[in-house]
Amino acid sequence: MSTHTPEKCSILIVDDIEANLVALEALLGPLHQELVRAHSGEEALKAMLRQEFAVVLLDVLMPGMDGFETAANIKRLDQTKDVPIILLTGTEVETDYAYRGYSVGAADFLTKPFDPWLLRTKICVFLDLFRKNRQLAAQAEQLRHLFAEARAVTALSGRTEAAEGTAQRREKGTPSPPAATERTEARLVEIGEQLTQIELLLREASGFDAVTLADRVAELERAVGGLRLGPE
Structure with missing residues (x-):
């Protein structure tokens, strides 16, 4: 173990x-x-x-x-x-x-x-709080990187979609609505809302639940991974 x-x-x-x-x-x-x-x-x-x-x-x-x-x-x-x-x-x-x-x-x-035991007990409380705050800061930074990556993926998807639409219009002579780009942008908005909810949770929660936070981060990682693979 x-x-x-x-x-x-x-x-x-x-x-x-x-x-x-x-x-x-x-x-x-x-x-x-x-x-x-x-x-x-x-x-x-x-x-x-x-x-x-x-x-x-x-x-x-x-x-x-x-x-x-x-x-x-x-x-x-x-x-x-x-x-x-x-x-x-x-x-x-x-x-x-x-x-x-x-x-x-x-x-x-x-x-x-x-009292040695009392002094060490009080200090251990602050040590634990320090470690948890460090973990929260690392998780928040990870979330910011994920959101920035999602925005970059969306921007790249939009440029690709625009180029494909131009090629389609040249070939068919008809406009092609950027449906995939719209879906990607909608997904980005959803990811942004998740990020906002997590940041509020970190600021307002009276306790610390590392497991829950890790699960929420994993959700955002999967969401960003889905954007990399392309629109559904």
Whole structure:
């Protein structure tokens, strides 16, 4: 029996204290993901512009740019605004810390010391979401390519039909209606409607059904294949 190995993701851990970074690496080691360190908010922003992260663990109390300011800057950048942030802080916190964290766009707020099982469970949720979003993006790109291919096939069919019609008129002296082209164009409209329905499903669905999505993509592949073979 073959087993599927989940895609390895990158996790950014940000803390100005080396011992805290070592502790986080030990806690997250069992997840077997790529762990990237940053010792300041500025270093974290540079790292996020260099590579893609599934989630960021961000210490609140840091000199210079603190966790709140760093989180706000992450959310301002188009390239990083969708990356979930878990803010981390010690037991001595002000009463408004959680509110401030959520107001700058943090997805969660945890207080040290962490329960290892709880921390890993929360991170696994974001890792799973990251992988599913990557899969959705790949499927959406596949759909766009299929639709573009269908349009190209239709354009080629139209040119061929026009040339054949011209030859028929020359031979018979009578017009030949482009019925095949009309059928192809109608099929293209149908494919476009299917694509629109799938894109709406991807945007609005509360859950993720990879099997259903794969089936819908397969339907479009067959439809495009039918256009390649010619009108029925």
